[in-house]
Amino acid sequence: MNDVTAAAPPALKASGAFYVETVTWVQHWTESLFSFRTTRDPGLRFSSGQFVMVGLMKEDGKPLVRAYSVASPSWHEELEFYSIKVPDGPLTSRLQNIKVGDQVLIGRKPTGTLVLDGLKPGKRLYMLGTGTGLAPWLSLAREPEVYERFDEVIVTHTVRQVKDLNYRELFEEELANDEVLSELIGDKLKYYPTVTREDFRTKGRITDLIESGQIFRDLGTPPLDPAVDRVMMCGGPSVLVDLKQQLLDRGFVEGSIANPGDFVLEKAFVET
Structure with a gap:
């Protein structure tokens, strides 16, 4: 610090x-x-x-x-x-x-597509983030309404090296011990860190882990299903393109506040 x-x-x-x-x-x-x-x-x-x-x-x-x-x-x-x-x-x-x-x-004017109102009701919420694309999940994972709307909340964080898994303690320890949030969160929240360039318990790009089905085997959840699953995505442009195509191929429909759907993604970020 x-x-x-x-x-x-x-x-x-x-x-x-x-x-x-x-x-x-x-x-x-x-x-x-x-x-x-x-x-x-x-x-x-x-x-x-x-x-x-x-x-x-x-x-x-x-x-x-x-x-x-x-x-x-x-x-x-x-x-x-x-x-x-x-x-x-x-x-x-x-x-x-x-x-x-x-x-x-x-x-003075907050905006963005990664809000709950852009999604239709569902059972399971996936928040897929790479690098600093974890940031909106840090906010949403501490938002009581998320746990009122969904039975399961899965936060993924894909980085190049293990040292880049910042905020790991928040998801693995702190939220479970939070005086206010722990009771609300219960066992609904699952954290799924992955590393692409070093050995780690889960290695690989999130797109590959979805395609192979490893993420679902690891979490004990069924494959992605637009009938029950909702997805938020934030990260590098190339991975967002690939993730979006994976969802479209599975029948997911992109949503917005004006027209809620099965997934939303944030396109506003440029590294400067």
């Missing part, structure tokens, strides 16, 4: 599009992944699974922002975000250096 207090820089000025929030916590997981939390303006309302624009002010006084899923649930008093570090990225090359007490810009 890199949780140090730093002198606050000159105060940013809020604009019509952004709140100015203060960093309260920073966690550097690896050389390429980190998380941070900020204060939350009481006026910001969002649904678990949505994203907001997050960023910093450039020297010319213009905002430099990108889309980030909110990793904290909608009821939490702070905002949490999970980010990659791109060495030459316009934003993350700077954002990775933030300290407690610094200020960041938070967009």
Whole structure:
């Protein structure tokens, strides 16, 4: 943990599009992944699974922002975000250096497709994430409504190396011991981590594990069925294309808030 207090820089000025929030916590997981939390303006309302624009002010006084899923649930008093570090990225090359007490810009208009209202009722919810695409599941896995709507909730997280399985303790230990959520979650939540480039108890791309049926054998669940299963997806563009095709081939229909379906995916993210 890199949780140090730093002198606050000159105060940013809020604009019509952004709140100015203060960093309260920073966690550097690896050389390429980190998380941070900020204060939350009481006026910001969002649904678990949505994203907001997050960023910093450039020297010319213009905002430099990108889309980030909110990793904290909608009821939490702070905002949490999970980010990659791109060495030459316009934003993350700077954002990775933030300290407690610094200020960041938070967009006033949450949006996104990874919300429960985009799905028809079902029995089992799969949340398939790769890399920092885990972020919306960090929010939704702590959202009581998820467990009211579904009998089983399965969170998958596919990464290249074992060290990239950040938040593993949250799913394997902390939620089961949470004073408020543990009773609601019960045995409904299953966490399925996979690694593609190192030996691990489950190795391989999530698409291959679905195609081979290994994920269903490991979890003790039936193969994907649009009659009962609902799917949310977030991650790299190539894996989303493949996952979407797998679902379409199995008769799943893409949904939206306007027209709920069997699966939803988030296309808004670009690494910067």
